[in-house]
Amino acid sequence: MSASVVETLRPFGEVREHEPMSRHTTLGVGGPARVYFRPHDRVMLIRAVRALDAGLPCLPLGRGSNLLVLDEGFDGIVIDLAPLNHVSCKGRLVMAEAGARMSRVASACVQAGLSGLEFLATVPGDIGGGVAMNAGAFGQQMSDCLREVCCLLRDGSETWLPVDALGMGYRRCHLPEGAIVLEARFELEPAQPALVRDRIRRMRARRSETQPLDQPNCGSVFTNPEGMHAARLIEEAGLKGKAIGKAHISEKHANFIVTEPGAKASDVLALIRLARQTVRERFGIDLVPEVRIVGGGS
Numbered sequence: 001m002s003a004s005v006v007e008t009l010r011p012f013g014e015v016r017e018h019e020p021m022s023r024h025t026t027l028g029v030g031g032p033a034r035v036y037f038r039p040h041d042r043v044m045l046i047r048a049v050r051a052l053d054a055g056l057p058c059l060p061l062g063r064g065s066n067l068l069v070l071d072e073g074f075d076g077i078v079i080d081l082a083p084l085n086h087v088s089c090k091g092r093l094v095m096a097e098a099g100a101r102m103s104r105v106a107s108a109c110v111q112a113g114l115s116g117l118e119f120l121a122t123v124p125g126d127i128g129g130g131v132a133m134n135a136g137a138f139g140q141q142m143s144d145c146l147r148e149v150c151c152l153l154r155d156g157s158e159t160w161l162p163v164d165a166l167g168m169g170y171r172r173c174h175l176p177e178g179a180i181v182l183e184a185r186f187e188l189e190p191a192q193p194a195l196v197r198d199r200i201r202r203m204r205a206r207r208s209e210t211q212p213l214d215q216p217n218c219g220s221v222f223t224n225p226e227g228m229h230a231a232r233l234i235e236e237a238g239l240k241g242k243a244i245g246k247a248h249i250s251e252k253h254a255n256f257i258v259t260e261p262g263a264k265a266s267d268v269l270a271l272i273r274l275a276r277q278t279v280r281e282r283f284g285i286d287l288v289p290e291v292r293i294v295g296g297g298s
């Protein structure tokens with residue numbers, strides 16, 4: 001498929017073949033994308049999707065902070081949304097395009113004196129990935145303040161969906177099949193900028209105390225089973241510090257897997273399998289990966 005897809009996409013942005021996904025994920029591992037596409041802007045993205053065969057596998061990419069791409073790579077088109085990064089505030093409303101860094105949106109909220117999305121300052125992803133994952137922390141989550149989302153569907157049409165249509169829950173969002181989030185609109189509560197800034201400062205401090213932020217990782221590997229902490233289960237199963245290849249379960253936070261230079265996705269995957277199997281055997285609990293595992297026929 002590559003040659004014709006590359007020619008189809010070239011007028012609309014930057015196109016590369018066999019692009020290593022290790023360059024585009026915070027874990028720093030992952031095999032090649034058959035085609036990597038970075039549109040010039042939103043209009044070009046829409047034109048490109050209209051020009052593509054709707055049956056081709058596509059993977060929208062934010063910051064890659066919740067992605068494990070297997071070593072075999074992704075046999076399709078990775079669409080990097082970074083160029084769609086406009087952010088604006090009007091009254092209590094915040095409008096952010098998919099590729100806007102969450103931390104930038106948090107800064108805009110501080111300046112506008114708006115509260116409700118402070119946690120965004122502590123999550124390294126983009127708004128589109130945050131919506132797709134219903135990202136959250138410190139008792140806040142995207143869906144609390146989200147009002148509507150503009151999606152690009154595989155037939156090239158754009159549609160605004162209200163939050164109620166997305167079935168959002170804990171790290172869950174049911175986007176229409178193959179939809180790409182283009183933009184999200186949030187409604188927040190007015191607050192003193194100094195207060196919002198102070199909440200962010202405290203959240204950041206808590207993060208660096210408890211998480212291995214100095215090593216490549218993808219945040220929490222597993223969702224927390226109801227009423228429990230995945231980290232505690234993994235720790236009690238005796239796996240803290242366990243290494244496979246160049247990846248290991250963090251000593252600082254057992255629900256984090258960290259990598260060293262030379263790590264492979266298969267090292268990370270083996271640790272995920274080991275943690276699931278050990279926790280299942282010890283406690284009868286099935287840990288569910290929060291990290292999205294893609295590629296290699298996964």
Ligand SMILES: Cc1cc2nc3c(=O)[nH]c(=O)nc-3n(C[C@H](O)[C@H](O)[C@H](O)COP(=O)(O)OP(=O)(O)OC[C@H]3O[C@@H](n4cnc5c(N)ncnc54)[C@H](O)[C@@H]3O)c2cc1C
Pocket residue numbers: 026059060061062063064065066067081098122123124125126127128129130131132133134135136137175179180181182213217218219220292
């Ligand atoms: C140090 C660290 C701390 C973290 N802390 C948290 C935390 O506290 N809370 C939390 O919830 N997460 C946390 N994460 C995980 C991650 O940051 C979030 O899941 C984030 O929302 C992912 O955003 P992203 O842009 O990186 O998405 P990606 O990793 O690029 O993509 C994640 C998924 O979303 C899809 N996607 C991405 N963009 C779009 C789009 N525009 N339209 C449709 N689908 C899309 C992708 O195809 C993929 O399936 C952390 C990660 C790290 C590395």
